[in-house]
Amino acid sequence: xxxxxxxxxxxxxxxxxxxxxxxxxxxxxxxxxxxxxxxxxxxxxxxxxxxxxxxxxxxxxxxxxxxxxxxxxxxxxxxxxxxxxxxxxxxxxxxxxxxxxxxxxxxxxxxxxxxxxxxxxxxxxxxxxxxxxxxxxxxxxxxxxxxxxxxxxxxxxxxxxxxxxxxxxxxxxxxxxxxxxxxxxxxxxxxxxxxxxxxxxxxxxxxxxxxxxxxxxxxxxxxxxxxxxxxxxxxxxxxxxxxxxxxxxxxxxxxxxxxxxxxxxxxxxxxxxxxxxxxxxxxx
Amino acid sequence: xxxxxxxxxxxxxxxxxxxxxxxxxxxxxxxxxxxxxxxxxxxxxxxxxxxxxxxxxxxxxxxxxxxxxxxxxxxxxxxxxxxxxxxxxxxxxxxxxxxxxxxxxxxxxxxxxxxxxxxxxxxxxxxxxxxxxxxxxxxxxxxxxxxxxxxxxxxxxxxxxxxxxxxxxxxxxxxxxxxxxxxxxxxxxxxxxxxxxxxxxxxxxxxxxxxxxxxxxxxxxxxxxxxxxxxxxxxxxxxxxxxxxxxxxxxxxxxxxxxxxxxxxxxxxxxxxxxxxxxxxxxxxxxxxxxxxxxxxxxxxxxxxxxxxxxxxxxxxxxxxxxxxxxxxxxxxxxxxxxxxxxxxxxxxxxxxxxxxxxxxxxxxxxxxxxxxxxxxxxxxxxxxxxxxxxxx
Numbered sequence: 001x002x003x004x005x006x007x008x009x010x011x012x013x014x015x016x017x018x019x020x021x022x023x024x025x026x027x028x029x030x031x032x033x034x035x036x037x038x039x040x041x042x043x044x045x046x047x048x049x050x051x052x053x054x055x056x057x058x059x060x061x062x063x064x065x066x067x068x069x070x071x072x073x074x075x076x077x078x079x080x081x082x083x084x085x086x087x088x089x090x091x092x093x094x095x096x097x098x099x100x101x102x103x104x105x106x107x108x109x110x111x112x113x114x115x116x117x118x119x120x121x122x123x124x125x126x127x128x129x130x131x132x133x134x135x136x137x138x139x140x141x142x143x144x145x146x147x148x149x150x151x152x153x154x155x156x157x158x159x160x161x162x163x164x165x166x167x168x169x170x171x172x173x174x175x176x177x178x179x180x181x182x183x184x185x186x187x188x189x190x191x192x193x194x195x196x197x198x199x200x201x202x203x204x205x206x207x208x209x210x211x212x213x214x215x216x217x218x219x220x221x222x223x224x225x226x227x228x229x230x231x232x233x234x235x236x237x238x239x240x241x242x243x244x245x246x247x248x249x250x251x252x253x254x255x256x257x258x259x260x261x262x263x264x265x266x267x268x269x270x271x272x273x274x275x276x277x278x279x280x281x282x283x284x
Numbered sequence: 285x286x287x288x289x290x291x292x293x294x295x296x297x298x299x300x301x302x303x304x305x306x307x308x309x310x311x312x313x314x315x316x317x318x319x320x321x322x323x324x325x326x327x328x329x330x331x332x333x334x335x336x337x338x339x340x341x342x343x344x345x346x347x348x349x350x351x352x353x354x355x356x357x358x359x360x361x362x363x364x365x366x367x368x369x370x371x372x373x374x375x376x377x378x379x380x381x382x383x384x385x386x387x388x389x390x391x392x393x394x395x396x397x398x399x400x401x402x403x404x405x406x407x408x409x410x411x412x413x414x415x416x417x418x419x420x421x422x423x424x425x426x427x428x429x430x431x432x433x434x435x436x437x438x439x440x441x442x443x444x445x446x447x448x449x450x451x452x453x454x455x456x457x458x459x460x461x462x463x464x465x466x467x468x469x470x471x472x473x474x475x476x477x478x479x480x481x482x483x484x485x486x487x488x489x490x491x492x493x494x495x496x497x498x499x500x501x502x503x504x505x506x507x508x509x510x511x512x513x514x515x516x517x518x519x520x521x522x523x524x525x526x527x528x529x530x531x532x533x534x535x536x537x538x539x540x541x542x543x544x545x546x547x548x549x550x551x552x553x554x555x556x557x558x559x560x561x562x563x564x565x566x567x568x569x570x571x572x573x574x575x576x577x578x579x580x581x582x583x584x585x586x587x588x589x590x591x592x593x594x595x596x597x598x599x600x601x602x603x604x605x606x607x608x609x610x611x612x613x614x615x616x617x618x619x620x621x622x623x624x625x626x627x628x629x630x631x632x633x634x635x636x637x638x639x640x641x642x643x644x645x646x647x648x649x650x651x652x653x654x655x656x657x658x659x660x661x662x663x664x665x666x667x668x669x670x671x672x673x674x675x676x677x
Contacts, residue, residue: 198322199323234355
């Protein structure tokens with residue numbers, strides 16, 4: 001079906017179905033035949049994307065870098081065509097108890113730091129890279145305690161972060177890592193009551209998800225998809241609930257400048273090396 | 285433009301001050317945010333990202349107003365006006381998308397549609413609704429204090445039994461009178477607020493009546509009286525009528541109208557002060573129910589004269605459905621005679637019997653008068669009144 005643009009997305013929550021069914025209808029009204037395929041994990045989505053099963057992949061930052069690296073190895077090209085306004089310039093924070101003895105990063109030596117799922121850029125990889133770059137090597141100078149909720153979803157599900165925060169509040173760990181927005185959310189919901197924690201460190205800004213296409217994607221369809229995405233307005237009452245569910249006010253053109261912090265983490269920890277080798281071997 | 289949060293953090297409501305400051309600047313302009321909370325720059329960045337504003341770290345941190353919030357209220361519509369007396373305050377056909385929003389509120393576009401079956405003004409509205417509701421609220425009485433339950437009730441046993449039988453009958457009928465508006469209540473579009481409120485309090489009125497009739501019945505007896513198949517069949521036809529206008533005619537105009545006469549009869553012939561007070565208080569409430577039924581049907585018939593035909597057909601149909609039933613159960617009839625008689629001498633019974641005849645005549649007159657007010661001519665009113673259920677309600 002050459003007139004249909006097929007997107008892959010990971011089903012990290014049942015609302016994913018509602019969101020994309022909604023967009024299918026919206027695109028159809030504007031003459032674009034859009035359909036979606038759901039995967040239970042990003043690794044499978046990346047494999048399928050590279051095998052040509054879908055034209056565009058709604059990728060986590062980790063999945064983006066996996067795809068980019070595999071593409072490079074295979075002499076192909078990956079492009080980030082669009083992302084949400086909320087995917088830009090996030091920071092993560094490393095949080096400690098306000099009444100505790102930890103005042104500097106160095107004070108974490110010999111202590112335990114809670115992180116989210118092992119494959120979460122925002123709750124694990126980027127903050128651990130931040131610590132490592134400051135001379136605190138994870139696993140050597142301090143203990144890492146992982147809260148592996150829904151591995152394969154790359155931290156899309158907030159569960160791991162919340163568990164890490166609870167462990168901090170409960171005194172089981174000395175520090176916890178989370179997105180800036182979740183520190184505020186946890187304060188409001190009472191997981192980390194206001195005034196009970198202190199932000200020890202904040203990472204530099206980084207970017208999050210993007211729509212990835214490969215060089216063999218049908219160019220006119222991709223262009224039309226991107227054009228329509230960027231034309232969505234928050235004041236349109238039909239599309240607003242979908243934007244609210246997906247967590248954005250508007251789509252933006254894709255950029256890759258914001259992946260440097262995650263890239264540094266992957267290089268240091270070798271997180272995706274085995275996966276990339278596997279995919280390259282299969283595809284090559 | 286500057287805003288200073290002092291010690292207040294975003295985890296304790298600081299965003300309200302920033303929102304307020306942003307409200308005062310046009311889209312694209314900036315507000316400098318100052319404050320002593322150490323997490324302020326971190327939380328402000330995250331908040332801006334979620335709200336669609338641009339964040340500039342500075343220092344000092346600055347927020348550039350985005351247009352998402354404005355966007356949300358574009359396309360919002362005002363759902364009529366709070367004051368029903370204003371022209372165009374009450375819509376003829378409020379849309380499902382106004383949902384539960386108060387009449388007069390500004391409703392955000394994209395609100396979930398909620399379907400209410402009774403969503404046309406012509407079907408439910410009466411200009412008197414607001415006043416009747418206000419009267420109803422003011423007239424709510426407390427069953428435990430409005431009636432002197434300690435007053436002497438020492439009737440000859442057969443007359444006490446008669447009172448208990450009548451009370452049993454009243455409870456059953458008031459239960460129907462509670463359920464019918466209760467079902468309509470769930471179907472009325474909340475835009476017709478005054479009607480919704482009025483029916484809600486009507487349901488409360490009936491609940492109160494059931495309470496006091498039960499209490500009177502059990503003052504001297506442990507058990508209640510009889511409930512007949514014929515009586516229940518008659519009431520079932522009310523519960524089964526799905527059309528609001530038809531149900532209003534059958535229940536409120538014809539049924540409760542007849543009931544009103546019955547309650548005043550009980551008040552007049554009450555053998556004890558408790559029965560007398562209970563009947564009076566219930567009658568006062570029922571008068572309001574009849575008034576609303578009449579008011580909205582009158583308006584409806586004026587707008588749609590063909591409704592009269594459907595109302596007449598409903599009366600005929602109900603009559604046919606009940607043709608095989610016995611009508612007012614003989615125990616209730618005899619009890620009314622005995623209550624009016626007050627004694628067992630033949631001349632007492634005669635007086636009682638004549639009083640019940642007069643009651644039935646009164647009921648018929650009342651029904652005819654109301655049918656005429658609905659635009660039926662005298663002959664039609666007489667014919668329809670005659671077809672009214674023998675169960676009274």
